[in-house]
Amino acid sequence: MFTSLVDNPQVLDQWFNPQKTPVVGEKPDYRFSLANERTFLAWIRTALALLAGGLACAQFLPPLPIAHLREGIAIALLLLGGVVALRAVDHWARTERAMRLGADLPKSRFPAILALVVAFGALLLVVAVVIKAAG
Amino acid sequence: MTVDPGASAERTRLAWRRTGLSAAAVALLAVRPAFSPAAGPGTYLMAAGALAGWAALVALAYRRARGLALDPPRPGERTITAYAGITVAFAILATVLVTL
Numbered sequence: 001m002f003t004s005l006v007d008n009p010q011v012l013d014q015w016f017n018p019q020k021t022p023v024v025g026e027k028p029d030y031r032f033s034l035a036n037e038r039t040f041l042a043w044i045r046t047a048l049a050l051l052a053g054g055l056a057c058a059q060f061l062p063p064l065p066i067a068h069l070r071e072g073i074a075i076a077l078l079l080l081g082g083v084v085a086l087r088a089v090d091h092w093a094r095t096e097r098a099m100r101l102g103a104d105l106p107k108s109r110f111p112a113i114l115a116l117v118v119a120f121g122a123l124l125l126v127v128a129v130v131i132k133a134a135g
Numbered sequence: 136m137t138v139d140p141g142a143s144a145e146r147t148r149l150a151w152r153r154t155g156l157s158a159a160a161v162a163l164l165a166v167r168p169a170f171s172p173a174a175g176p177g178t179y180l181m182a183a184g185a186l187a188g189w190a191a192l193v194a195l196a197y198r199r200a201r202g203l204a205l206d207p208p209r210p211g212e213r214t215i216t217a218y219a220g221i222t223v224a225f226a227i228l229a230t231v232l233v234t235l
Contacts (some may be wrong), residue, residue, distance in 0.1 A: 015216045016212075016213055016216050028211075030143075030207050031139065031141060031143045032207055033210035034143040034144065034146075034147045034203075034208065034209075035143065036151075036211065037147055037210065037211045038147055039217065040193055040211075040219075041147075041150040041151060041154045041217055042150070044154050044157075044218065044219065044222055045153070045154050045157045047222050048154070048157040048160070048161050048222065048225075049156055049157065051161045051222075051225055051226055052157075052160050052161050052164055054166075054229060054233070055161065055164035055165060055229055055232070056164060057235070058232075058233040059164065059167060059168070066140065071233060071234070074233050075230055075233055075234070078226050078229045078230045078233065079226065079230065080223075081225075081226045081229075082223050082226030082230075083220075083228065085219050085222035085223045085226065086204070086219065086223055087218035088219055089216055090221075092215060093216075096210075121200055132162045135231065
């Protein structure tokens, strides 16, 4: 997910000054940069949705049969939201850099991992609801 | 005048706006516990932090809209990193709020 942190130690500088680093490469068509920016914003909305879901779990769910499961789900969703936001800015900076260099756009397993984590969480909640209904 | 039949600047401006609206939902959920009779000073502090963070996000989006109104539009730079940073701060604030 954060492979660029290993590959490229100036990645933090890249987050803040994507137009200046690297010195090589040239400015892409602004429409491509704006498309990259909208993708970033879509990921930020995903992060915000996870945060809203986490807060809603903590505030609106009744206590679940497994002790602290409600708080656990809420905190997992909130931390996942934070990770999604961090990964959003990292992916945006890497895409910007690739476009400047005319390289292939960065590939990522993150969407698949996020989907699996969310599916696992949903399954966990289904099990909790079934246990509650049976007991 | 640049020809841009895809209206990318306008679509980007609207994307900033709906992201701000999503952030409003999170901020309101973070403020909600402050209205409970059992609310303590920590809850009030988190509510104030959430509203300040939301105001900062909206201000950043307005600042960005000015860059998008130029011809040709300027691509986002540090505004984007700041926006992600404030979203991460929201995640930390909400985690503290849930564990209070």
